[in-house]
Amino acid sequence: MPIEETDTKVTLTHPSDPSSSVTILKHGATILSWLHKGKEQLWLSDAAKLDGSKPVRGGIPLVFPIFGKEKNESSPAFQLSQHGFARSSPWEFLGQTTESPATIQFGLGPEQVDPEVYKLWGEGKYDFTLILSITLDDDLTTTIEVENSGKEDFDFKWLFHTYLRVPDITDVLVNNLIDQRCYDQLLATEYVEKAPVISFHEEFDRIYKNIPVEKSFQVIDKGQVLHNVHRDNLPDTVVWNPWIEKSKGMADFEPKSGYHHMLCIEAGHVAEYLTLAKGSKWKAAQTLSVGGEIRLQTNIF
Incomplete structure (x- = not known):
């Protein structure tokens, strides 16, 4: 059978x-595993909590309606915990929508969010529907649709918090980020990235902003x-590795x-809030693929 469903997965x-x-x-x-021709592509912590007691460490958690912790006390999201409630709420499995390519859907609305948590976002006055479509072809596509089904406009951020598996981070490079504006969360400084490729030899935490969507990494x-x-439709990308001390x-x-x-490497809309008017919808997607030729979409000279 192409689909196997249990009480939890x-x-x-x-x-x-x-x-x-x-x-x-x-x-x-949360996507826990993506096997591509028998090889796991995602990293999942051995200590990840899969019982709903806390968000999953690894895989592809979903970040909504805030990214990080809101620092502005006047924001309707100020009281929410880090990364919001989508990744810590029980979603409804809606079934398969297409056979070729194979696609399944999950849904989340206010009725599935812990009432005490939901009240922390704009005093619980926002009505929303999230539809997540997961398409498995030779690649893996995750598509999110956010609908404002209430009577109030609301602001939100979205992120696919993707943990990719690599053999050894010290051998890894990431391309196509040169000349992109980024905010370094460790230095609390914004600047234009000038490295022709990104390498990793210490803790790394940067938000790359307003990147043309035709660019892939x-x-x-x-x-x-x-x-x-x-x-x-996801203009921002977070690149993160916790390194030694943060991992501890x-x-x-x-x-x-x-x-x-x-x-x-986390595709999202996080540098600024999106405002979704009542009755409106917003849709975006991330596609992960394996292998291929090196493709330079930037001038590294």
């Missing part, structure tokens, strides 16, 4: 390739393309040496 297997599949935890609609290991990240400080990050084998 849904697994979609490629209809013509049983070695390729995607597994989603219903709590948070590639994770390259010793000349071989491991991953390609493509975006649709996260109880659900195991093994502590796991930072060697993961890299977060």
Whole structure:
């Protein structure tokens, strides 16, 4: 069967390739695993909580309606915990929508969010519907649709918090970010990226802003393309690796040496809030693919 559903998870297997599949935890609609021709493409912490007690460390958690922790006390999202409630709420599995390519959907509305948490966002006056579509072909596409089904406009941010698996982070390069404006969260400074490729030898946490959506990013290991990240209507990208000390400080990050084998490249709309008028919808997508040729979309000379 291409779809297997349990009380807690849904697994979609490629209809013509049983070695390729995607597994989603219903709590948070978090993708836990993406097997591509038998090889795992995502990193998941050995200590990740899969019982709904806290957001999953690894895979592809969903960040909504805020990114990080809101610091502006006048914001309707100020009281929300980090990264909002989408990744920590039970989503409804809506079933399969197409057979070719194989696509399944999950949905989230206010009735599925903890009432005490929901009240922390604009005093609970915003009505919304989130529809997540997951398409498994030779690549993996996650599409989000946000609908404002209430009587009030609301502001939100969105992020696919993707943890990619890599053999060794110290051998990895990421291309096509040169000349992009970025905010370095460790230095609390904004500047234009001038490195022709990004490499990793210490903690790394940057938000790259307003990147043309035709640009894709590639994770390259010793000349071989491991991953390609493509975006649709997602102008920003977060690049993150916690390195040694931050990994030690996260109880659900195991093994502590796991930072060697993961890299977060997170497509989103997080540099600024999006305002969604009542009755309106917003749609965006991320597509992950494996391998291929190195593709330079920037001038590195």
